[in-house]
Amino acid sequence: MIQTRCxxxxxxxxxxxxxxxxxxxxxxxxxxxxxxxVKNKWPWxxxxxxxxxxxxxxxNYGATGAAFGFYRSVLLQEAGRAQQAAGTSRAEWVTLQKIGGIFMAELHRTVMTPMIRALSMVGLIFADAWGSDEKIVYFIFIVLLSGCFQIFSDENCRDEKMGEKISPDGAIVAQILKRDCGATASSAVGVYLKHAGRINKSGEKIYILRGVDNISIGWEGPVLRINxxxxxxxxFLKKEEWNGTRIIYQ
Structure with missing residues (x-):
């Protein structure tokens, strides 16, 4: 192990x-x-x-996942799911955590080896330290005390909120969503944009971006640019259009 200030x-x-x-x-x-x-045989x-x-x-999985904006619970859940799929986990490794004052089994009964869990958590902690010391990580994620996911409803679709990113000036929140529209419709992932401090979903705009591998969000003065x-x-969205805007890509 290499010692750094973080x-x-x-x-x-x-x-x-x-x-x-x-x-x-x-x-x-x-x-x-x-x-x-991060998946098997890919760059990370x-x-x-x-x-x-x-x-x-x-x-690296824990540190980069935290920097990306995923909740800790989501990162640990997906690490456990990957281990289960690979056949390298055991049921006795299931742990409990305290959320909102209530003890509950981790979402989807996350099962992972103690060593992988420990190293992933070290990465998460490192990301916290790096963000506070270097002032580089402008995007943060917020732990929900009520549970790991927040569910939004839109017609026959369900959106699971998996994380959040906040712009450097704090003016806009991008919520990372996973959308499930049932067996008759394809699933999608998306970003729901709202003005910080305001939650008003009336009149929201929905953008469907299909077959997109990479979406970036940037700020050009008062204009939000989605590339x-x-x-x-x-x-391009003007500042007054930020609130209640959703971008879905699939």
């Missing part, structure tokens, strides 16, 4: 920088991009470069 980091492959990875993650908004980066699956780097891979490569024209 905490301990497992040995990383040559030329790999955890701060650079976190900076890259915090500038992205598409959850599918993050999924592809560092055990492919040698077993010695497996610990760093788990650490969707391969989609065509960019979407």
């Amino acid at each position: 905490g301990l980091i497992p040995p990383a492959p040559p030329s790999i920088d955890i701060i650079r990875n976190m900076s890259l993650a915090k500038d992205r908004v598409n959850p599918m991009w993050f999924r592809d980066m 699956d560092y055990k492919q470069q040698g077993a010695i780097y497996q610990d760093f891979g788990n650490f 969707a490569p391969g989609f065509g024209d960019n979407v």
Whole structure:
């Protein structure tokens, strides 16, 4: 383990920088991009470069996931789900956590080895320290005391809120959503934009972006710019249109 002012980091492959990875993650908004980066045999699956780097891979998952904007509960849930799919977890590793004063089993009975869980948590803690010391992580995520997900309803669709990102000036909140429209419609992930401090969903606008691999959100003065490569024209929203606007891509 390498000591830094933000905490301990497992040995990383040559030329790999955890701060650079976190900076890259915090500038992205598409959850599918993050999924592809960390899944087996993809760029951030560092055990492919040698077993010695497996610990760093788990650490990187927690740190970059937090920088991206996912809730801790979501990151641990997905790590456990991946282990279950790979057949490398056991039921006795299920833990309990206290949320909102109530003890409850972790969402979807997350099952993961104690070592992977510990390293993922170290990465999450490192991300907190890095954000407060370096003042680089402008996007933050907010833990819901009422549970891990917030459900929105829209006709026959259900949106699971998986995380939040807040602009540097605090004026806009991007909520990372996973949308499920049932067996007759395709699922989608999306971003719901609202003005900070205001929750008014009346008259919200919905943008459907199909086949988009990477969506970025930027600010040009009072105008919010949503860049969707391969989609065509960019979407521009004036400041007064931020509140109650939803972008869905699938």
